[in-house]
Amino acid sequence: MNIEQFYPLFLQAGKVTIDSRKIAENDIFFAFSGDNFNAATIAEKAIDEGALAVIVEQQEFENRDKNIFYVPxxxxxxxxxxxxxRSKLSIPFIGLTGSNGKTTTKELIHAVLSEKYNVQYTSGNLNNHIGVPLTILSIKPEHEMAVIEMGANHQKEIEFLSAISKPDFGYITNFGKAHLEGFxxxxxxxxxxSELYDYLKNNHKTIIVNENDPIQTEKTENYSPVITFGKESSDYNFESFSEEHFVGLSYNGMKAVSKLTGDYNFTNLCAAASLGLHFGISFEKIKYALELYTPTNMRSQVVKNNGRTMVLDTxxxxPSSMTASLNNFVTFEGSKTIIIGDMLELGDESEKEHxxxxxxxKDxxxxxxxxxxxxxxAVNPSDLAFENTASVIEYLKDHKIQAENILLKGSRGVALEKLIDFI
Structure with missing residues (x-):
């Protein structure tokens, strides 16, 4: 089975999935083999329950009469x-990566552009070598734009994902101390x-540049076309302000207040607003989209309950995002407790960074x-240093946090969100 032969069948499908639990009628199911489960064993069951086709990589499961196709x-x-x-699509593709803020920025861009266009975008954090293809394959004829988030923890991954998604516009949120071990x-x-910049430059595509970021300006110096923000001389110039804990931006005297906390989110808002203005969306509609967007994904999420404020960033x-979060949280009025979890994938720098x-x-x-x-x-001699969330839960059962403000910040693998019900 080759791609050209299979493509007409793909065009008839409802969606493409790799999750055996989410196969619906008229879907194409890619049966991945895992250590504990070989999805090819349920290929015929998937077809019997309405799947349009199944792709397997064990030849013994192939049954072309039932649209079960073998591939290596x-x-x-x-x-x-x-x-x-992707080669059949002529809509604008916006690709983004960066050390921090990728997902929030992606969602803000989607919110803004959706004020005028039918936009398909990366769902959740499906931003890797499997997620990016799945996002592209979810694009239908009715979509007018695509926003593709690309994540990486090693060299050459962004290069590979750029080659798959072929973005027409690209933005790197920032360069921070993330995945130091892999990179x-x-x-x-x-x-x-910067592999995203390399792709965009080699293919004469547009780069979105935060001109307050010296690395971004250096990497894009003398390059065109660009969309710039951050300075008075930029294509788009925004001013930052805050109301209570929330960050906002103003443009030509009009103010938009987000539901995001932290000055570090200002550039995320600017990137989304710049793209909106570039694509002909009025700032009135951009303001509406930015103010309506509500983070619900444990990223800079502010939850108020019983007179207390909890910031969930789990x-x-x-080191870069942790520093920004702590510097932001210290500005909150009232007593403050922080619960911070390990920063993973730092390699030899781990002890020093922690x-x-x-x-x-402490400072x-x-x-x-x-x-x-x-x-x-390993670096904290305090009695309030716990090895895992289970230990913290046991502590919290007998020691209720009294602070008016509580920050939870840690890597995904630490799962600090498990503490919420005990705070």
Missing amino acids: STLDFLQQLAIYH GGFEGVIKGK YNAN QNILKLA LGFNEIITVGKHFK
Whole structure:
């Protein structure tokens, strides 16, 4: 089975899925093989229950009479199908990556552009070598734009994802101390993320540039076409302000107040607003979209309950984002407790970076500092250093946090959101 032969069948499908639990009528199911489960074993069952086709990578399961097709690699076929589908699409593709803020920025861009266009975008955090193809394959004839988030923790991954998605516009949110182990240090992060710039430059596509970021300006110097924001001389110039804990931006005297906390979200708002203005959306509609957007994904999410304010930022953590979160949280009025979890994938820099964050937390003078994870426990002699969330839960059962403001910030693997019901 080759891509050209299969493509007409793909065009008839409702959706493409790799999740055996979510197969619906008229779907195409890619039966991936795993350590604990070979999805090809349910290929015929999927067809009997209404699937349009199943792709398997074990020849013994092929049954072309039932639209069960063998390929040497389901992953390769998925990626190649996405590349072929992308070649048939003429709508603008916006690609973005970065160390921090990718998902929030993607959702803000989607919210703004949806004021005028039918936009398909990356669902959740499906931003890897499987998620990006799935997003592209979800694009239907009615879609007018696509926003593709690309994540990476090693060199060459953004290069590969750019080759699949072929963005017409690209934005790197920032360059931070994330995935240092995989990238080989901070310079490796810059090189890896800049693979998006390399693709855009080589294909004469448009780069969105935050001109307040010296790395972005250096990497795009003398390049055209660009869409710029951040300075008075930029294409779009916004001013930052805040109301209570929430960050906002103003443009030509009009103000938009988001439901996001932290000055670091200002550039995310600017990127979304700049793209909206570039694509002919009035700032009145941009303001509406930015103010309506409500974070619900544990990223800079503010929850108020019983007179207390809780900031949930438990989906990702690295030294850059942790520093920004602590510096933002210290500005909140009233007593403050922070619960910070390990920052993962830092390699040889881990001990030093955890020490730095712990020192910053102490210097900022929070009322209570609780750390979670073996990396923080190794550098924190306090009785409030716990090795895992289960230990914290046991502590919280007998020691209710009294602070008016509580911050939860840690890497996904620490799962600090499990503490919410005990706070």
